[in-house]
Amino acid sequence: MTSRVVCIVDDDVQAANSVQALLHAAGFSSRIFTSAESFLDDFLAHKPSDIGCLILDVRLPGMTGIELQQEMQRHGTEIPVILISGHATEEVRELGLANGASQVFEKPYDGLLLVVAVRKHCAMDD
């Protein structure tokens, strides 16, 4: 069973690890980035084609999740984005969706729903 990779961008390592564990249990492989900049650098350097979707924390040190979305759009990438926010106000939600997020989750969320959302984007080759 192979599937596309999910990229997790979260500066909180414990939180990122928990998403990774969840995705692993659901059969997805994932990569963790602790900042928007490190993801962007990696992405621009390698232009990986195996990324199924991006799970992106809104609140990040330096470049925020929303800013990363905008940056990705500027580079014309079409990677689906699932936004995760500690405090998903209407404003954040609208801004996230306007910048192309498929879904916005507010912490803490039901992990199984996140898996459903990821599954939508990462078509399994099985």
Added chain:
Amino acid sequence: MAILVLISSLVVQLAAAYSSLRLIKVTGKKRAWLCITFAFVLMAARRATTLYRAALDLQEVDIYAESIAIAISLLLMMGLLLIGPIIHEISRADEVAALNLELRAAQSTLEEQVHARTAKLESVNQQLQKSIHDRERMAEKSRIQQEQLAHHSRLVTMGELLAGIAHELNQPLSAVSNHAAACQLQLNHGGRSELLASGLQEISAAAIRAGTIIKTLRGFASKSAQTRTSIDLSRVVEKSIKLLDADIRSHSVHVDMNLDSELAPVNANEIQMQQVIINLVKNAVDALREQSGDRRVRVTTSMADGFARVSVVDNGPGIDVEAENPNALLDAFHTTKSDGMGIGLAVCRSIVEEHRGRIWYKDNPNQQGAAFYFSIPPLKAECL
């Protein structure tokens, strides 16, 4: 012979008159003694007349009668001489009695005066005690008010940090939720028990992390009892930065901690020390809010001049010392923030001063940003 008797009689009578006259002086009874003196003088005059007539042989002198007269006069004079000391004693007794009376009066006046003075002293003493009591009560009241203000200020700070702390709590909570969902998926697919175990372990760790955040928060919000313990300010800095972590991260500020692991312990109220550090660091973070580019706060602990010192230095716009009086920065209601109350630093100062320490502002030695310092005497120095 007759002439001799008459002269003796005359002398005796004049002496008696003189004795009688002297008694006036002793007794002060002028009229009584004048009468007696006068009687003696009259008798002396009669003797003188008799003497004169006898001398001219005009009169026969009855020697027998004149001798008896001398004896009578002598006895009278002796009586007068003897009565003098008696009267003197009587009058002295009177004087003593009078003196005694005076003494008693003086004594009672003195006693009254002593009473009055004692009463006055007692009243002054009472006033003094009342004033001491009042002062103690005022000091206690002021201490309680200061504590209440510090507590209130902590609550305000906590309110400001709350959004960040909620975010901070959400991290372990969503980790719990994610790991629980992962375990559920593992179970559905007949997952291996070691994977389940590791998931459960993660859940437990995340729950403990959430609990720690709440515990720190609860400690910070609590009305601090006046308990001071031996604390290491370097450790308090670490704890304080943890509470501020979300705020620091959301403002993309980098906090450098340069902590002296050999810092002498201080006798202090940990929560209040946390409050001072959080206030200073939060001010630094707030000052960097508008800054583009590198945002840095350096928190340093060190021993300086025998005191444990904490410094908080930022690379923000700094404080315009020309426009702002640096000494007024730490006063109540003095603020350089548009939304500030000017309470934070004043509370910091009262806390630090209550710990016999010092808090001050200095231009950032690197010519940029603000630098706040505070120092607390070490435990050992305080014991001396």
